[in-house]
Amino acid sequence: MSSTTKSWIWFAVLLTLIAGAGIYVGTNRRAEPGKSFSYSVDDYRQVDPALLRYAEADGLRPAIKKLSALAVAPDGKIYVAGENAIEIFPDRTVRPVDGTPVCIAVDDDGTVFAGLRDHIEVVSKDGKSTAWPSPGEKACLTSVAVDDRYVYAADAGSRRVWRYGKAGGAPFEIGAKDEANGVRGFYIPSPFFDLAIGTDGSLWVVNPGYHALENYSPEGRLISSWQNSSFGIQGFSGCCNPANFALMPDGSFVTAEKGLPRVKIHNLDGSLRCVVAAPDQFDNGVTGLDVAADRQGRVYVLDPARGVVRIFEEKK
Amino acid sequence: MKTTKRRDFIKNLARGAVLAGIAGVCGMLGLRKNKYQCSGRCGTCKPANGGVCPLDSAAGSGFVWQLDPEKCTQCGRCATHCVLAPSAVKCFHSYSICGYCDLCGGYLRPDAKERNTGAENQLCPTAAIRRKFIEDPYYQYTIDEELCIGCGKCVRGCSTFGNGSLYLQVKHNLCVNCNECAIARACPSDAFRRVPASEPYLLKSNQEKRIS
Amino acid sequence: MIPAFKFQVSDFAVRVSEFRFPMPEFASGYKHPAVYTPAPSSLMAGWDIVALIAALTLAAIFVLKRRKRREIFLLTLFSLIYFGFWRNGCICAVGSVQNVAAGFFNPAFGVPLTVLIFFAAPLIFALLFGRVFCAAVCPLGAIQEAVAIKPVKVPPAVEKVLSIAPVIYLGLAMLSVAAGAGFLICRYDPFVGFFRMGASFSLLIFGGLMLVLGIFVARPYCRFLCPYGVLLNWASKLSRRHATITPAECIRCGLCADSCPYNAISEPSPEAAPETRGRGARRLGLLILLLPVLVALGAGTGSLLREPLSRMHPTVRLAERIAGEELGRYTGNTIESAAFRASDTPNEKLYAEAVALKERFGRGGKWFGAFIGLVIGCKLIGVSIRRKRTDYEPDRGTCYSCGRCFKYCPVKASCREKPAGSTPDTAEFRQY
Numbered sequence: 001m002s003s004t005t006k007s008w009i010w011f012a013v014l015l016t017l018i019a020g021a022g023i024y025v026g027t028n029r030r031a032e033p034g035k036s037f038s039y040s041v042d043d044y045r046q047v048d049p050a051l052l053r054y055a056e057a058d059g060l061r062p063a064i065k066k067l068s069a070l071a072v073a074p075d076g077k078i079y080v081a082g083e084n085a086i087e088i089f090p091d092r093t094v095r096p097v098d099g100t101p102v103c104i105a106v107d108d109d110g111t112v113f114a115g116l117r118d119h120i121e122v123v124s125k126d127g128k129s130t131a132w133p134s135p136g137e138k139a140c141l142t143s144v145a146v147d148d149r150y151v152y153a154a155d156a157g158s159r160r161v162w163r164y165g166k167a168g169g170a171p172f173e174i175g176a177k178d179e180a181n182g183v184r185g186f187y188i189p190s191p192f193f194d195l196a197i198g199t200d201g202s203l204w205v206v207n208p209g210y211h212a213l214e215n216y217s218p219e220g221r222l223i224s225s226w227q228n229s230s231f232g233i234q235g236f237s238g239c240c241n242p243a244n245f246a247l248m249p250d251g252s253f254v255t256a257e258k259g260l261p262r263v264k265i266h267n268l269d270g271s272l273r274c275v276v277a278a279p280d281q282f283d284n285g286v287t288g289l290d291v292a293a294d295r296q297g298r299v300y301v302l303d304p305a306r307g308v309v310r311i312f313e314e315k316k
Numbered sequence: 317m318k319t320t321k322r323r324d325f326i327k328n329l330a331r332g333a334v335l336a337g338i339a340g341v342c343g344m345l346g347l348r349k350n351k352y353q354c355s356g357r358c359g360t361c362k363p364a365n366g367g368v369c370p371l372d373s374a375a376g377s378g379f380v381w382q383l384d385p386e387k388c389t390q391c392g393r394c395a396t397h398c399v400l401a402p403s404a405v406k407c408f409h410s411y412s413i414c415g416y417c418d419l420c421g422g423y424l425r426p427d428a429k430e431r432n433t434g435a436e437n438q439l440c441p442t443a444a445i446r447r448k449f450i451e452d453p454y455y456q457y458t459i460d461e462e463l464c465i466g467c468g469k470c471v472r473g474c475s476t477f478g479n480g481s482l483y484l485q486v487k488h489n490l491c492v493n494c495n496e497c498a499i500a501r502a503c504p505s506d507a508f509r510r511v512p513a514s515e516p517y518l519l520k521s522n523q524e525k526r527i528s
Numbered sequence: 529m530i531p532a533f534k535f536q537v538s539d540f541a542v543r544v545s546e547f548r549f550p551m552p553e554f555a556s557g558y559k560h561p562a563v564y565t566p567a568p569s570s571l572m573a574g575w576d577i578v579a580l581i582a583a584l585t586l587a588a589i590f591v592l593k594r595r596k597r598r599e600i601f602l603l604t605l606f607s608l609i610y611f612g613f614w615r616n617g618c619i620c621a622v623g624s625v626q627n628v629a630a631g632f633f634n635p636a637f638g639v640p641l642t643v644l645i646f647f648a649a650p651l652i653f654a655l656l657f658g659r660v661f662c663a664a665v666c667p668l669g670a671i672q673e674a675v676a677i678k679p680v681k682v683p684p685a686v687e688k689v690l691s692i693a694p695v696i697y698l699g700l701a702m703l704s705v706a707a708g709a710g711f712l713i714c715r716y717d718p719f720v721g722f723f724r725m726g727a728s729f730s731l732l733i734f735g736g737l738m739l740v741l742g743i744f745v746a747r748p749y750c751r752f753l754c755p756y757g758v759l760l761n762w763a764s765k766l767s768r769r770h771a772t773i774t775p776a777e778c779i780r781c782g783l784c785a786d787s788c789p790y791n792a793i794s795e796p797s798p799e800a801a802p803e804t805r806g807r808g809a810r811r812l813g814l815l816i817l818l819l820p821v822l823v824a825l826g827a828g829t830g831s832l833l834r835e836p837l838s839r840m841h842p843t844v845r846l847a848e849r850i851a852g853e854e855l856g857r858y859t860g861n862t863i864e865s866a867a868f869r870a871s872d873t874p875n876e877k878l879y880a881e882a883v884a885l886k887e888r889f890g891r892g893g894k895w896f897g898a899f900i901g902l903v904i905g906c907k908l909i910g911v912s913i914r915r916k917r918t919d920y921e922p923d924r925g926t927c928y929s930c931g932r933c934f935k936y937c938p939v940k941a942s943c944r945e946k947p948a949g950s951t952p953d954t955a956e957f958r959q960y
Contacts, residue, residue: 007683014682014690017741018752021734025716030502030728032863033392036441037467041426041476138550157550177555187453189415190479191549209417209453229419231426238477239417259421259477284870285476331655331766338648345631345639378640380568389870391863400726411560412551451556458561479549489566492616492724495623496711501842504867510638513568521548525562 044231044260047278051233053315054276054299060309062087066100069114070290070302070309073106078292078300080309086112086123089309095127105144105151107166113151115141120153120164132168135160142193145203150218152203156193159186161205163218174203174220182222184210192243192258199251208240213253213270226270231260234272246291246299254299256289263291263301263312276312277301379510381497382518385483387507390468390475394484397502398466404490405466405499407444407459412521413481416454421477422470423447423457439473441465461487480520488516573642576615580646580665583607584653587660590931591771597931603664604673612667617723621646621661622668622756623714625698629705650756654763658770662750662760663929668719669750673930675739676746679789687791688911690752691926695903698755699896707888709841713755746789750928761925771922771929774939778919784933785920792927796917811912819905823898830897834890838882841889847882850875 064082071079078089081101087094098121101114110125118141119134135141140157151164153171162171177185186193187209195205202223203216212227228235236242242255252273253266263276276299282289283305290302299312383394383405394405418431423445428437433447444463448456459482466484474482500508511518551560583603590599611617619627624647631639650661662669701712714720718735721727727735741748750757764770773784773793785793830837838844842864849865852858854875861869868878922933 007686010683011686011689021737022716025730025734030397033396033467037392037469039469039472140549189417238421239415239419327766334763334766335655338651341628342644342648346641346644378573378642379638389867412548416552450558451554454552487566488568493568494618496714501710504864516568517565526565527562528565528567
């Protein structure tokens with residue numbers, strides 16, 4: 001074999017070896033993690049269609065940004081809180097607020113009690129704001145409710161409910177641990193702590209860590225409670241659910257959850273009545289869903305991810 | 317008397333030029349102020365914390381790789397793409413964010429029948445999370461780093477159903493600090509970046525008690 | 529320059545202080561455990577610089593003054609153990625080229641001093657003393673030297689043609705850095721898997737194959753792939769002092785050229801001129817005229833190759849995947865496309881980025897192609913110029929100063945005393 005031929009063979013062999021190895025390295029992919037390393041809750045996202053008894057109607061599109069809270073006033077108007085403002089439907093008036101309210105409640109005369117992170121701000125009908133002093137340095141207010149006598153503020157940071165008079169002042173403490181009277185204390189892992197006032201004037205409060213709804217008298221005495229922990233549709237999943245709730249005109253509970261976002265209605269004894277909105281009707285991982293119900297039984301859901309208030313009505 | 321040939325003269329000239337070039341390059345790159353991927357989070361440039369940006373001096377501590385937990389999508393590639401086996405990425409637990417829940421989203425499987433330490437109820441494929449009762453109704457969860465492989469399953473569970481106190485971080489006693497991190501290249505959400513070696517962690521909370 | 533071992537006590541303000549939801553109140557007085565945050569062990573960087581400079585200096589002394597193959601080889605083994613296995617082969621001078629380039633192309637890329645020194649020191653030593661870095665300091669060269677037991681000669685023509693491969697590799701690596709597609713050299717470094725005892729399966733196979741090849745074809749990576757070697761080659765051509773084969777007059781026995789596995793020793797020019805001067809001059813003129821043609825051709829080709837080149841960049845690959853999924857060409861998601869869809873970025877922004885990147889690769893490809901064309905042209909010119917040589921000389925560009933030829937040269941220093949022209953005593957011939 002002549003040396004030129006030998007050279008060419010050498011050349012071809014070396015080139016093939018190096019190029020081949022390089023291509024092999026370049027195109028070889030690492031294995032992806034297998035099934036035992038993947039986490040999926042897709043099974044729980046399915047909801048039996050028979051349970052879905054509410055249909056979505058046209059929603060509201062507020063002009064303000066960063067929607068954070070929702071409330072239905074006794075006169076039927078819808079109050080939506082967002083960045084430094086509160087918008088009122090159907091008039092679409094906007095009332096400025098000093099900060100973004102985490103929660104709001106509306107009185108008979110249109111006064112708005114807005115919970116900013118560590119204190120309550122009272123915004124009167126003509127736009128005047130009064131700030132109440134903060135209930136404590138750990139304060140993290142997550143819900144406000146008002147009836148004709150009292151203003152209740154749920155403080156997730158201090159793990160208490162504060163009861164104020166309509167004019168403010170020093171609050172009365174509800175929720176301190178009192179084993180003898182059955183008050184096991186509020187177990188709150190994250191700032192989702194909701195309350196509402198029933199038609200009889202008693203206070204319904206979520207105890208999120210126990211997945212429970214507890215009924216208190218205005219003096220802080222425990223009247224009753226119900227709870228249900230489950231990933232299934234009949235209970236509440238995750239660490240702190242229901243993240244939000246509201247009371248229907250007949251006293252049943254409309255609950256909104258986070259983690260597996262869904263809106264359901266529970267009967268007075270806690271059993272599941274029906275599903276308003278299934279997880280696939282929401283964006284993945286949405287938090288901050290707020291619910292409210294009006295006198296006609298319509299369910300309003302604040303969807304911060306889509307920036308709208310969604311309205312659900314019972315199917316005929 | 318030395319006679320310099322023309323070729324040698326040109327060679328000397330060229331050598332001098334190249335030396336000057338190298339010196340110039342090194343000077344330019346070494347002395348300039350680098351705001352290399354300033355995260356805006358370490359706060360070392362504030363006068364209260366020292367006032368000197370660790371990225372400003374090339375004579376500083378150099379750079380290491382770190383995972384930004386805000387961007388992480390828990391795809392599981394931290395466990396498979398590290399050049400080391402097991403991976404240098406491990407799960408961190410932020411105790412100040414944790415809710416200490418009985419029903420822990422990162423510890424228990426979604427379909428767990430009971431809330432106990434039974435292996436059939438645990439989410440972690442290597443059983444690297446330890447659960448300990450503190451007081452009613454709080455439980456403490458700690459990570460056994462010898463067992464953790466950095467797959468991120470608990471991170472996903474905790475972020476979805478909990479406070480997000482479990483998250484992945486690169487442990488620098490294990491990481492060999494490759495010039496180009498293989499995980500960084502494979503990360504689908506571009507969560508890896510270089511941080512100064514004097515501030516090598518991107519923790520979720522600065523309220524942790526830390527030991528180095 | 530050696531940093532003291534510092535304990536970074538607290539004040540790790542990683543988050544600007546913001547409101548943190550308070551922890552539960554523990555009635556039992558529970559205190560949560562501390563989090564263990566070990567600091568990186570980059571504190572050896574100072575020792576690396578010391579070791580590098582010391583090893584380079586020693587290598588220069590061994591090659592130029594001591595001229596003993598055994599000492600050079602021992603230093604090579606030390607470098608293999610220290611820079612290779614102890615320091616995990618990273619950061620290495622070969623990869624530092626990318627960091628320096630990244631520092632140039634991206635004003636926000638920080639290049640620490642260690643990297644700059646790893647880049648500059650071997651080049652400076654090459655400018656002064658030849659490729660002593662390759663001889664005894666580079667861990668990649670060291671591992672190849674360690675396995676080069678039965679070297680076989682590669683025909684010089686093949687060697688010459690394949691010597692364009694490292695230049696192409698260097699150009700591609702620079703292109704990749706300039707366009708933000710990452711560090712190619714680090715990704716395809718065959719030996720780093722052995723040094724740090726961890727790599728993907730395919731990289732370990734590649735490394736293994738290179739080592740097996742290295743038993744027979746000495747230093748395959750250095751000769752046919754090393755991009756930094758291109759720079760060292762050019763620097764060494766300008767070197768002030770370089771390894772010489774014989775300490776005294778060459779007797780033209782040819783044993784050195786025979787022993788050199790790298791074809792790095794040039795023979796003395798033959799007595800009679802093989803071709804007329806005119807013919808040689810015409811050919812040279814033709815090649816000089818050909819040079820700009822080659823450059824233009826290279827630039828054109830490089831620019832045309834923008835599509836395949838741009839696929840180096842993950843954003844371009846993602847854009848193609850997303851576009852393919854939208855058009856139905858691909859079914860299902862990859863992890864990347866799923867993560868992209870879950871993010872807020874609109875598809876248009878991704879496509880726009882990919883198009884901009886293709887433009888960048890087109891421009892970069894133009895420079896890359898022109899560079900390759902220039903190097904090929906210069907190599908052709910270099911081959912066609914005949915230098916008159918009376919002795920066997922190492923080619924300053926490709927000689928790695930490994931010192932094998934010292935072992936085989938029969939002429940020893942003691943022969944210097946003998947008058948010129950007389951034959952050396954065979955009794956003086958010493959074995960190493």
